[in-house]
Amino acid sequence: MAIVKVKRPELGAGEKFYLGAIFKGFLVTMKHAIDSLRGKTRGSKDLRSSGLGATMQYPEQKWDESMPEYYRGAPALVTDEQDRERCVSCQLCEFICPPKAIRIVPGEIPSDDPWAKVEKRPKEFEIDMIRCIYCGMCEEVCPEQAIYLRKDYAITGLSREEMVHDKKRLYEIGGKRVGLVNKWNELK
Amino acid sequence: MELLTDLAIILAKVIGLTFMVVLPLVPISVYFERRFSAIIQDRVGPNRVGIPLTLFGAKKDYHLFGLVQPMADGLKLFLKEDFTPNYVRKSFYWLAPALTVIPSLVTVCVVPFGSSITIGGEEHKLVIADLDVGPLFVFAVSSLTVYGITLAGWSSNSKYPFVGGVRSTAQMISYEIALGLSIIPLLLYYGDLNLSSIVQHQADHGWLLLPFWGNDSGPPLVEKLVFLVPALIAFVIFTTSIFAETNRMPFDLPECETELVGGYHTEYSSMKFAMFFMGEYAAMVIGSALIVTLFLGGWSIGFGLDAAISDLAFGGLIHMGVFMTKLIAFILFFILVRWTVPRFRYDQLMRLGWVVFFEAALINVFLAAFVIAAPDLGWISTIVGLVLLAIVTGALIWVLKTSDPKHSPNSGLLGQN
Numbered sequence: 340m341a342i343v344k345v346k347r348p349e350l351g352a353g354e355k356f357y358l359g360a361i362f363k364g365f366l367v368t369m370k371h372a373i374d375s376l377r378g379k380t381r382g383s384k385d386l387r388s389s390g391l392g393a394t395m396q397y398p399e400q401k402w403d404e405s406m407p408e409y410y411r412g413a414p415a416l417v418t419d420e421q422d423r424e425r426c427v428s429c430q431l432c433e434f435i436c437p438p439k440a441i442r443i444v445p446g447e448i449p450s451d452d453p454w455a456k457v458e459k460r461p462k463e464f465e466i467d468m469i470r471c472i473y474c475g476m477c478e479e480v481c482p483e484q485a486i487y488l489r490k491d492y493a494i495t496g497l498s499r500e501e502m503v504h505d506k507k508r509l510y511e512i513g514g515k516r517v518g519l520v521n522k523w524n525e526l527k
Numbered sequence: 528m529e530l531l532t533d534l535a536i537i538l539a540k541v542i543g544l545t546f547m548v549v550l551p552l553v554p555i556s557v558y559f560e561r562r563f564s565a566i567i568q569d570r571v572g573p574n575r576v577g578i579p580l581t582l583f584g585a586k587k588d589y590h591l592f593g594l595v596q597p598m599a600d601g602l603k604l605f606l607k608e609d610f611t612p613n614y615v616r617k618s619f620y621w622l623a624p625a626l627t628v629i630p631s632l633v634t635v636c637v638v639p640f641g642s643s644i645t646i647g648g649e650e651h652k653l654v655i656a657d658l659d660v661g662p663l664f665v666f667a668v669s670s671l672t673v674y675g676i677t678l679a680g681w682s683s684n685s686k687y688p689f690v691g692g693v694r695s696t697a698q699m700i701s702y703e704i705a706l707g708l709s710i711i712p713l714l715l716y717y718g719d720l721n722l723s724s725i726v727q728h729q730a731d732h733g734w735l736l737l738p739f740w741g742n743d744s745g746p747p748l749v750e751k752l753v754f755l756v757p758a759l760i761a762f763v764i765f766t767t768s769i770f771a772e773t774n775r776m777p778f779d780l781p782e783c784e785t786e787l788v789g790g791y792h793t794e795y796s797s798m799k800f801a802m803f804f805m806g807e808y809a810a811m812v813i814g815s816a817l818i819v820t821l822f823l824g825g826w827s828i829g830f831g832l833d834a835a836i837s838d839l840a841f842g843g844l845i846h847m848g849v850f851m852t853k854l855i856a857f858i859l860f861f862i863l864v865r866w867t868v869p870r871f872r873y874d875q876l877m878r879l880g881w882v883v884f885f886e887a888a889l890i891n892v893f894l895a896a897f898v899i900a901a902p903d904l905g906w907i908s909t910i911v912g913l914v915l916l917a918i919v920t921g922a923l924i925w926v927l928k929t930s931d932p933k934h935s936p937n938s939g940l941l942g943q944n
Contacts, residue, residue: 358763364867372567372863380569392569 403490411473411488414466415513416506422515423454423523425485428461432477432486440470441477457523464506468494487513540655541636548851549635553808554597556858561596563859567866601801609797612683619682624795624802626675630668631809637661638816639723641826641847642730642833645840653826653843654723661722662710665817666703669772672810673699676774676781676791679803683794691790694873695774695781701880702771702778708888709764712757712895713821726825730833734824736762740831750902757895762822764884764891769814771880774807776865778876815857819850823857826850882927890920 353359374380378390387405389396419425428445446462448455477486489512496502504512558573565572576599577590611620641653658664673695680692713735717725733740735758738751771778782790792803819825826846827833836842871879893916901909 361868365863368567368863368867371569372563375566375569383569389571391571392566394569394571396571 406490410490410492411475413468413489413491413494413504413512414471414473414475414477414486414509415489415491415504415511416464416485416509417487417513417516418510419523420515420517423457424460424510425483425516426461426464427457427483427485428459428464429482431480431482435476435480437474437476438470438472440467440472441465442467454523461506464509466504466509468496468502468504469499484516487516489513536651537655540651540653544640544653544655545632545635548640548847549632549809549812552812552851552854553805554601555855556808556812557597557600557804558594559855559858560862560865562593563862564866567863604797604801607797609799612685612794614684615794616682616684619678620794621799623675623679623682624799624806626678627672627806628675628802628809630671630675631806631813634665634668634813637664637722638813638820639726639825640850641843641845642727642837644843651843652723653847657721657723659721661720661725662714662817662821663720665813666707669810669813670699670703672806675803675806679795680781680791683791685794687787687789687793688791691781691787691793695791698771698774698778698780698876698880701877702768702884705764705880705884705888706768706772708885708892709761709768710821711888711892712761715892715895715899716754716758722820722825726820726827729824730827730837734827734829735822737824737829740829750898753901754895754898757891757898758822760887760891761895762818764888765821766818767879768884769818770861770864771876773810773814775811775861777868777871779870780873780876783870811858811861812854815854815861816850819853819857823853825853886923886927890916890923 375392378388380388380393383390383393386393386395387400387402388394389400395402416424416426428443430443430445433441433443442463442465443461444463445459448457448460454460473488475488478488491512494502562572562574564570573593573596575590576593576596577588578595579588580586581588611617636655637658639652639654643650643652645651676695677692680688680690680695683689713725714720716735717728719725719728729735732738733751736755738748738755770776774781780790781787782792784790787793792800795803826849828836828846828849833846836845839845897904897909897912897916904912
């Protein structure tokens, strides 16, 4: 095909005069502002905006319902369907944790316990939420699937002590998860 | 006794108009700036700060659409540490903020805020000083603000403020001339330099840019419509120059954040910074007040209603409300311009000031003179004059075009290839 020389478009007299273009610009800006005021900003529906611009008004409106399946929030411990603590205090999560946020004191399960065959469970389990970076490595490394990253993201506290989640708090966030590892019970 | 009441009236006007009308306009325009900018950019802007009743044990806060935000900002600036670096030139460093804020507030005194109110059978004009040289006074005093900026830039003794100060000076020189020249057509038209009389004239005979009422007396409508041409040119030049004068967005070279950190006020903190901030916004308020007064009818409400309102005892207050509405509308226009026109490059600004606006304003003076003098000159002289003016304009444009250095499409490093 022959070479086609494309001529660069020349500015017309009106465009060189500049004022008309500026006025057009005013109209564009104004239209955008009015759209924003009417809640018609592009994408405002997908972003579930508050009706002004594309912004969501945070404490009143939250993303909670549309959080993705893979969201990584606060790590928490879970129990199985028979309310047994899944954690066997192997301490793998404690060792893998990059910011060293997890601290476990392992304990033995006494022989008169119905779950004596599991042998170990944590005496203390603490996650320092100031240190936690929500990387999810603890969840990945856990052989018993006892620790999970839940969707809680608003972890607040008035002191450093409050920001350390102890075992009770961790089970509170985690709750119960069924049908995962069944090697310790007879459910199969 | 007479003297005392006079003094009391003057004091009431000064305090009332400066500290209760113009100064509150500064935080209001800051609020509008933030809110309107946010709306333009699909954000929300400050909408939370209100009356914090929960602090006192009540159930609910009143957010008032964030109108209290500027107060919170002001309080914050008050409580910040007022840090003076030890390498600055102290006396000028301390003088500079005052030099930016005071001239802006002094110019308030010639702005007519309303017609007049009658108290005890005596008429009081709603203007602090009814000077017969209004616009000249405003130009003389408001150009002092550049001293503040330049001194701040120089005395801060560091590079960014210095560049900001120098830019401010050069910008001021290139715009002050166009600013002054552009209103000469108006002064020819009004035949008066008193701002109150100018507004009164517009109230009686129609606004300068909207001369569609009050046509039963004074010059005929055709003449006013023909004068719209020089008036519009003057309006564009004057408004642009006011933007440059107040360091607003297309010409905010002295303080452009992207290039110069904060420009001339980089080294300032706390209330000294707040003074610069206030001075800038006060200049914006005064600038738009001047534009509204000269071109858009000042306090006049239009539609031939002004005479009736002026007859009321407190009609001046209604006029003041009208003036404030126009003022705020124009401030919103300032903000609209800020988010529409990108910042000019430095040589473009110089070119615009010296090459385009200076010449345009000068030619506009003659054009306006011809339009005004046309009825007395007769047909032949007017046409000859206009042809001469057109020839001069054409010659000027030709000279400007040919004197422009020609850039080859590949210049600089590309040209060497």
